[in-house]
Amino acid sequence: MIYPIRPCVHLYMELRWNPVAAEWVVVSAKRKERPILERESCPFCPGSSEIPDGDWDVLVLENKFPSLTMEPPEPDQEAMLPYKVKPSYGACLVVIYSPDHSLHLGRMPTSHIEKIVGAWSGLMERFSSDTKVKYVLVFENRGKEMGVTIEHPHGQVYAFPFIPPIIRREMEVSRHYFTEHKCCLFCDVVKAEISARSRLVYQNRSFISFIPFAPKMPYGVSIYPRRHVADLLGLNAVERHDLSESIRQVVARLDDLFKREMPYSMVLHQQPTDRSSSDFYHFHVEFFPKYRERDKLKFLAGVELGAGTVTYDYLPEEKAAELREVR
Numbered sequence: 001m002i003y004p005i006r007p008c009v010h011l012y013m014e015l016r017w018n019p020v021a022a023e024w025v026v027v028s029a030k031r032k033e034r035p036i037l038e039r040e041s042c043p044f045c046p047g048s049s050e051i052p053d054g055d056w057d058v059l060v061l062e063n064k065f066p067s068l069t070m071e072p073p074e075p076d077q078e079a080m081l082p083y084k085v086k087p088s089y090g091a092c093l094v095v096i097y098s099p100d101h102s103l104h105l106g107r108m109p110t111s112h113i114e115k116i117v118g119a120w121s122g123l124m125e126r127f128s129s130d131t132k133v134k135y136v137l138v139f140e141n142r143g144k145e146m147g148v149t150i151e152h153p154h155g156q157v158y159a160f161p162f163i164p165p166i167i168r169r170e171m172e173v174s175r176h177y178f179t180e181h182k183c184c185l186f187c188d189v190v191k192a193e194i195s196a197r198s199r200l201v202y203q204n205r206s207f208i209s210f211i212p213f214a215p216k217m218p219y220g221v222s223i224y225p226r227r228h229v230a231d232l233l234g235l236n237a238v239e240r241h242d243l244s245e246s247i248r249q250v251v252a253r254l255d256d257l258f259k260r261e262m263p264y265s266m267v268l269h270q271q272p273t274d275r276s277s278s279d280f281y282h283f284h285v286e287f288f289p290k291y292r293e294r295d296k297l298k299f300l301a302g303v304e305l306g307a308g309t310v311t312y313d314y315l316p317e318e319k320a321a322e323l324r325e326v327r
């Protein structure tokens with residue numbers, strides 16, 4: 001069930017171009033009023049004023065404080081070289097996973113995660129027909145360590161008017177690899193991981209879940225489809241089921257290993273909405289779990305933030321074995 005997207009006008013919102021990094025920054029000045037964690041009056045539980053009446057399994061709402069909107073104001077700032085500005089066109093949606101306040105992805109039945117995958121696919125389809133939307137980013141932040149203010153299980157979907165830099169870089173790299181090797185980079189990663197085995201965490205007939213050869217985070221599991229498929233809309237029914245089961249398995253294993261709900265960001269990487277990159281780009285899911293040991297958070301600091309270089313103080317194969325053997 002999708003609740004209609006309401007227009008939202010902020011006091012201040014625009015996209016500003018960072019000419020040094022060559023990337024857009026989404027600027028909006030109304031996010032201070034975000035709600036705080038509160039069990040008593042969960043805005044996502046049935047009965048709340050935020051939630052429309054009626055039965056629902058998975059609910060899509062507009063973020064109450066969106067930084068991208070379908071009717072953005074004109075930018076306030078003058079564009080003077082080397083800067084650029086443009087309106088914050090797009091959408092910030094919330095996907096409430098279920099009416100149940102405590103049913104997170106690691107615990108819910110696979111058949112219910114399939115409904116969430118269906119909602120994500122529906123949004124990809126909807127925004128693919130809007131030529132001003134260039135990219136649909138599906139993600140979940142979980143846990144207060146990730147800045148989440150509402151604990152009711154939910155994810156988010158941003159419809160961007162540009163291709164975000166990490167995706168852009170993956171596209172450049174995989175396009176180049178495709179030209180050079182006449183095959184998909186990600187398909188070659190799947191082959192390498194299946195043959196190495198040591199970094200596999202979980203596999204089923206359509207997907208493998210593994211800690212990458214050179215990971216970004218200590219428990220940063222990736223989920224790749226075995227078949228070459230570039231976005232959510234390319235998945236068949238069996239693959240939607242197997243993706244759902246893979247997500248459930250990865251979250252449950254992180255939780256089991258840490259004996260707590262592991263705070264994380266989960267991000268789906270798919271081709272841009274024009275769907276013209278399906279030769280060389282390959283759908284996948286990346287997890288960014290926040291803990292590196294039971295009682296130690298992983299912080300990004302100078303080397304990561306200032307140089308973009310990951311330092312990994314563990315053996316990826318050992319981290320994969322821990323997650324593989326935990327259940």
Ligand SMILES: [Zn+2]
Pocket residue numbers: 042043044045100101152
């Ligand atoms: Zn709730």
Ligand SMILES: [Zn+2]
Pocket residue numbers: 184185186187188227228229280281282
């Ligand atoms: Zn591929």
Ligand SMILES: [Zn+2]
Pocket residue numbers: 170269284286
């Ligand atoms: Zn990726």
